[in-house]
Amino acid sequence: MRCAAIQMRSGIDVAANITAMDKLVRDAAADGAQYIQTPEMTGLLQKDRKALMAAIKPDQDDFVLGTAASLAKELNIWLHIGSTPILLEDGKVANRAALFSPQGIRAATYDKIHMFDVDLDNGESWRESAVYEPGEATQIVQAGEMILGLAICYDVRFPNIFRDQALAGANVLTTPAAFTRQTGEAHWHVLQRARAIENGAYVIAAAQGGTHEDTRETYGHSIIVDPWGAVLAEKTDDKPGYIIADIDISKSVEARKKIPNLKNARPYRVETQHTE
């Protein structure tokens, strides 16, 4: 199955972001992609809370999700919105991913579980939990021959989610992202490849990249990793575009046969040693 990841530089104007997404999705579909993933916060990258709240809509009225449903149907593809901000009933916001089938039907919805509440040593300070309501369930879903595990960005640092998805049957893990430039340079490739290797699964990660209208800088480097940890495709910069690769699910079966660590896992205790 041909799979693509769209790299974007989403700004503060939802309509402009949708136009950018639409073009790149059409380009990747014309290149044969049957599954296309967009990055975290496809529809809006807006640091200013007031402006964010003024621009977002409830799920059923959201323009990105509406556009994605009709694009998926028109192009006959699986379209995975890596995430977009969605207004919830209590006035909070979900960092929400959604998968649409080639019939334009919503196949899965996932709200990011882990909030990026982090102070970086370059002075950047992030408090995702001040605005966003975390999700409480991880999701896996069949898409053609693939069984996708859904996750978002900072979730990639919590390996148990992916282990649980793999044990539940997932063979393609997804980590759409808006990684900071600083943490991306230090950790991005290792994290994505480690999740693939330790679970014998593909990893597809569409990324935001570059300097955005809201002034933040993201790392880019959208990537597709195979179940043996090899990088099948990588956007080696932070510019908008797409990457594409052929995914063969039997490679996941093969990797898990070579290294059966999912089967070899054992329960254990943690014992703390006290030395005088």
Ligand SMILES: O=C(O)CNC(=O)[C@H](CS)NC(=O)CCC(=O)C(=O)O
């Ligand atoms: O807040 C928004 O507008 C959109 N959300 C994000 O950009 C999120 C939360 S602030 N970013 C990350 O999770 C970066 C993780 C990361 O960079 C790392 O784990 O190193």
